[in-house]
Amino acid sequence: MSKFSDSIVNQRFVQVYKLLEDKHLIRGKSDLAKHLGTYNHVINSILQGKRNLTVDQIHQLCDTYEIDANYLFGLDVPPFMANPGSERELPTGGTNEMVNNGRQNIKLVPQKALAGYALDFQAPTYFQELPSFSIPGMSGELLAFPVSGDSMLPTITNGDLVICEALEKPLDGTFPVIRDNEVYVIVSDVVVVKRIQQLKTDGLVTQLRLISDNASVYQPYQLDLEEIKQVLRVKRRLTDHAIS
Structure with a gap:
């Protein structure tokens, strides 16, 4: 050696x-x-x-x-500035928080409409036909997506709803307000819920790595920015399961 x-x-x-x-x-x-x-x-x-x-x-x-x-360089500190792939807690509440009065500022994308969301979400009339509700203390124009499958266990369970805010995509195609290792909804040809990390080439973000919390079963994968139509930050999880 x-x-x-x-x-x-x-x-x-x-x-x-x-x-x-x-x-x-x-x-x-x-x-x-x-x-x-x-x-x-x-x-x-x-x-x-x-x-x-x-x-x-x-x-x-x-x-x-x-x-x-x-x-x-040899100092006695943790190897990661953050903790890639870690299971950071999401603010969580029960589905009984959903109410049909108030401003009804949260649009629900039903499971049956989820497959078509990537194709239709930019149409001016798309959101007019979606059911809506509100949650006390949550303001702004928000979207709710149902989650199916076990890829984000234990953070998000099959049947949960995630409440999200859409991030604006600038003309250069980047999403400068993304925070690595947080949970987002990513819209490409499909709609998925993942933790993400930004991957750079020559100092510029060119890809997002999509990471499942159920990492022993689901491997991370990369998407080029050109493949990504929308990124939405998950602000809250609603569940029918017991909240610890």
């Missing part, structure tokens, strides 16, 4: 690589290499202690995966 293996940065990089794999945030060396702007054999050489990480690679690693640079 060469002297490169003695570098604390390289030693910590090996640990970070294992963490990223364990959290299903990367799919092997080639995936990581792509996001660090390098090649599979370069990552392999660094892991084997045959070469050092470059300053640019360190910057990309920290920026893309929210790695704390202090950790890479």
Whole structure:
């Protein structure tokens, strides 16, 4: 083993690589290499202690995966600035909070209409036909989506409703107010509820990584920004299940 293996940065990089794999945030060396702007054999050489990480690679690693640079340089701090893939709590209430009086500012997209939402949500008349309700304390123009399946267990359960606010998509196609590792509804050709992370190329966000909380069953995947029609921040979860 060469002297490169003695570098604390390289030693910590090996640990970070294992963490990223364990959290299903990367799919092997080639995936990581792509996001660090390098090649599979370069990552392999660094892991084997045959070469050092470059300053640019360190910057990309920290920026893309929210790695704390202090950790890479040997300080006794957590490896992540945030906690990718973690199960952050959502504000939760019961479906009995839904009322049919007041402003009725929340439009409900029923399960039967969910498949067509991606095609029709930009039509001026689409929302006129949707049922509406209100929740005390929640203001603004909001949308409610039913959740089916188990991909977001235990945070969100099959049959729950998520109350969301749509984010405006600027002309450059980015969503600057997105916060990594929070829960969003993502609309592409389908409508899904996931945690997301922003992936950058040359300092610009080019993809979103979609992460299920039920990570032992569902693997994360990437969408190019061009594929994404709408992003909605989940503000509240309504459930019929017992609230702990």
